[in-house]
Amino acid sequence: MNVYDPNEIDLTPYLFFTGKGGVGKTTTACATAAHLADQGHAVLLVSTDPASNLQDVFQTSLSNKPVAIEGIPNLSVANFDPVTAAAEYKESVIAPYRGILPDSALENMEEQLSGSCTVEIAAFNEFAHVLTDKTIKSSYDYILFDTAPTGHTLRMLELPSAWSQYLDENTTGASCLGQLSGLGDKKDMYAHAVETLSKKDLTTLILVSRPQASSLIEADRASQELSQLGIMNQLLILNGLLEGADDALSSAIISQQERDVKQMPQQLQSITQYAIPLRPYSITGIDRLRAFLTDKPVEAIQMNQSVTPSATLQDMVDDLIQSNKNIIFTMGKGGVGKTTVAIQIAQSLVQAGKQVHLATTDPANHIHLYLNDTDKLTISHIDEEKELADYTEDVLSKARKTMNKDDLAYIEEDLRSPCTQEIALFRAFADIVDRADEEIVVIDTAPTGHTLLLLESTQSYAKELERSAGEVPISIQKLLPRLQNPDETEVVMVTLPETTPVYESMRLDEDLTRAGIAHSWWLINQSMYAADSTHPVLRARAENEVQWINRVADLSDGRFATAEFTPEFDTALTK
Amino acid sequence: MTKLELFEPAMCCSTGVCGPSVDETLLTITSVFEGLSQVSSVEASRHNLTSDPDAFVSNQKVLTLMKESGKDSLPITLVNGEVVKSGTYPSIEELTNYTGVVFVEQSESSSSCCGGSGCC
Numbered sequence: 001m002n003v004y005d006p007n008e009i010d011l012t013p014y015l016f017f018t019g020k021g022g023v024g025k026t027t028t029a030c031a032t033a034a035h036l037a038d039q040g041h042a043v044l045l046v047s048t049d050p051a052s053n054l055q056d057v058f059q060t061s062l063s064n065k066p067v068a069i070e071g072i073p074n075l076s077v078a079n080f081d082p083v084t085a086a087a088e089y090k091e092s093v094i095a096p097y098r099g100i101l102p103d104s105a106l107e108n109m110e111e112q113l114s115g116s117c118t119v120e121i122a123a124f125n126e127f128a129h130v131l132t133d134k135t136i137k138s139s140y141d142y143i144l145f146d147t148a149p150t151g152h153t154l155r156m157l158e159l160p161s162a163w164s165q166y167l168d169e170n171t172t173g174a175s176c177l178g179q180l181s182g183l184g185d186k187k188d189m190y191a192h193a194v195e196t197l198s199k200k201d202l203t204t205l206i207l208v209s210r211p212q213a214s215s216l217i218e219a220d221r222a223s224q225e226l227s228q229l230g231i232m233n234q235l236l237i238l239n240g241l242l243e244g245a246d247d248a249l250s251s252a253i254i255s256q257q258e259r260d261v262k263q264m265p266q267q268l269q270s271i272t273q274y275a276i277p278l279r280p281y282s283i284t285g286i287d288r289l290r291a292f293l294t295d296k297p298v299e300a301i302q303m304n305q306s307v308t309p310s311a312t313l314q315d316m317v318d319d320l321i322q323s324n325k326n327i328i329f330t331m332g333k334g335g336v337g338k339t340t341v342a343i344q345i346a347q348s349l350v351q352a353g354k355q356v357h358l359a360t361t362d363p364a365n366h367i368h369l370y371l372n373d374t375d376k377l378t379i380s381h382i383d384e385e386k387e388l389a390d391y392t393e394d395v396l397s398k399a400r401k402t403m404n405k406d407d408l409a410y411i412e413e414d415l416r417s418p419c420t421q422e423i424a425l426f427r428a429f430a431d432i433v434d435r436a437d438e439e440i441v442v443i444d445t446a447p448t449g450h451t452l453l454l455l456e457s458t459q460s461y462a463k464e465l466e467r468s469a470g471e472v473p474i475s476i477q478k479l480l481p482r483l484q485n486p487d488e489t490e491v492v493m494v495t496l497p498e499t500t501p502v503y504e505s506m507r508l509d510e511d512l513t514r515a516g517i518a519h520s521w522w523l524i525n526q527s528m529y530a531a532d533s534t535h536p537v538l539r540a541r542a543e544n545e546v547q548w549i550n551r552v553a554d555l556s557d558g559r560f561a562t563a564e565f566t567p568e569f570d571t572a573l574t575k
Numbered sequence: 576m577t578k579l580e581l582f583e584p585a586m587c588c589s590t591g592v593c594g595p596s597v598d599e600t601l602l603t604i605t606s607v608f609e610g611l612s613q614v615s616s617v618e619a620s621r622h623n624l625t626s627d628p629d630a631f632v633s634n635q636k637v638l639t640l641m642k643e644s645g646k647d648s649l650p651i652t653l654v655n656g657e658v659v660k661s662g663t664y665p666s667i668e669e670l671t672n673y674t675g676v677v678f679v680e681q682s683e684s685s686s687s688c689c690g691g692s693g694c695c
Binding site for chain 1: 584585606624628630631638641642645646647649651656
């Protein structure tokens with residue numbers, strides 16, 4: 001596999017970097033931009049990543065307008081935060097009615113505008129602006145985006161209903177595109193943006209992945225979804241390959257990486273691949289940015305930071321036992337190791353003599369590879385796909401009776417939104433949590449605060465309709481108060497000691513707080529710092545974790561535990 | 576001409592597919608209003624709090640009711656500018672009383688043959 005060097009590749013004017021949080025897509029995008037600019041090309045880098053640390057990387061204060069970077073002639077950077085934009089949008093809708101409409105009505109409106117879809121649409125809006133701006137097009141040779149639109153957003157925009165009555169009449173406002181309502185005049189801009197994305201000579205999708213099974217599976221999913229939408233021009237970058245084993249941990253990592261890369265999904269294998277070695281430093285400052293895609297050593301920065309001491313996973317479990325929790329969720333974005341943490345918690349509880357039920361979204365037969373069945377532990381599988389399929393069919397069979405074809409197509413796409421997936425899953429939670437009267441229930445995924453609030457508002461509202469519509473199962477009605485009760489519930493925030501995962505967890509955390517869900521513990525998973533390797537690259541990575549460990553210590557008021565890095569943490573779960 | 580207005584709470588979609596269960600009342604309301612759009616003697620409209628808050632503020636009767644009992648007063652139904660129902664959706668029978676239009680539930684087979692909205 002060739003080492004990634006943007007100067008050796010024929011690149012298109014528009015480059016989109018995509019990948020799950022923590023794979024290094026912002027870093028790769030920044031380094032690519034710097035290299036192209038150093039070759040004399042006029043380059044614009046646009047960030048729409050809410051966790052973007054571009055200001056630190058370039059040591060320049062940025063805004064949503066292109067700012068020239070001192071020290072890299074030819075490079076301009078624009079930083080657009082879709083979370084802030086979505087919040088501003090929400091405020092602009094609600095502000096005129098403060099003091100006029102009652103508070104309960106304003107809260108009701110606010111929650112409807114707080115979904116993840118609003119953020120996605122805000123990001124797409126920014127893509128569309130840049131992609132269709134003629135001045136930008138003529139001023140730059142290359143325009144790089146450190147995120148890419150999701151398949152769901154693109155499919156939504158292609159539906160005729162997205163642009164007809166659903167948005168314009170306002171009466172049938174739908175969930176995901178709510179933010180676009182009244183913007184029918186932007187239709188041409190969106191259409192042009194979508195068209196640009198699918199032109200091979202204009203746009204390249206650069207998939208960034210860690211050389212690790214779960215990350216590669218995620219890249220494969222994104223690759224297939226976007227190629228089905230006509231974005232065929234794709235590259236794969238494997239970021240973080242380790243070289244030169246010198247202790248047990250580093251040689252275990254190297255063999256895990258080699259095996260996972262060799263066994264990557266077949267369709268992904270057909271995409272041109274490049275590698276970036278694991279660097280012993282994080283990207284702050286222009287020198288390091290320029291060094292990232294070369295083998296040049298960088299000067300060590302003396303960190304001199306002391307790390308906040310943390311609890312162990314066992315300490316955390318002891319605390320959960322002592323405080324008599326019987327509903328324990330592990331929460332975090334994909335790839336942070338929620339399932340392995342849930343398994344470890346379940347095992348520790350069993351060792352302490354507790355009766356435990358472990359419910360997992362990973363296929364249960366794989367979990368059995370880890371766990372010996374005992375009379376103390378039962379395991380069940382939440383089949384996300386099946387839950388979603390059941391829910392979708394439930395909705396569509398009813399919708400078919402009354403809706404025309406275009407509106408039905410819209411509902412079908414709406415049902416593919418992340419919000420719908422959560423709601424479908426929620427119905428499964430209710431049944432599992434019901435078991436918590438007799439045993440401790442550990443669940444490896446948790447509902448977001450947004451879903452809970454959304455359901456709460458539809459629930460009280462469904463109660464009023466009970467005679468005609470009352471279909472809300474009793475277990476769901478009981479669920480919300482239980483999750484809000486800190487005497488029995490704990491949602492453990494699982495994160496990694498890296499920029500994006502910590503930012504993502506902060507957002508989930510705020511969301512839970514908003515919904516009043518009981519949560520106090522944080523768990524930092526896969527900590528290289530805790531693993532204590534002798535390998536120079538791994539040691540340097542460990543140093544970089546310190547700031548994020550300290551950040552989590554702050555966020556959790558010191559209630560956090562650390563689990564050390566293990567190379568195989570996701571392998572058995574993805575097979 | 577009868578003017579029928581419905582003021583609804585904020586929800587993620589008018590069909591109610593986003594709740595913990597599918598809300599058939601909302602699906603019915605959606606198809607009734609679609610049907611009414613083809614009846615010339617009735618002017619029917621729906622206003623959703625999130626997407627159309629102006630409609631709530633500019634209607635004095637709706638605003639007064641909301642100030643008295645908060646969002647629990649929603650949905651509010653108005654016929655010719657007068658509040659006829661608050662807190663729950665009107666039933667099919669009530670809608671017939673308001674508008675003089677009789678609604679017939681279409682059979683499954685007819686919906687698949689024309690893929691329509693009860694208009695064929």
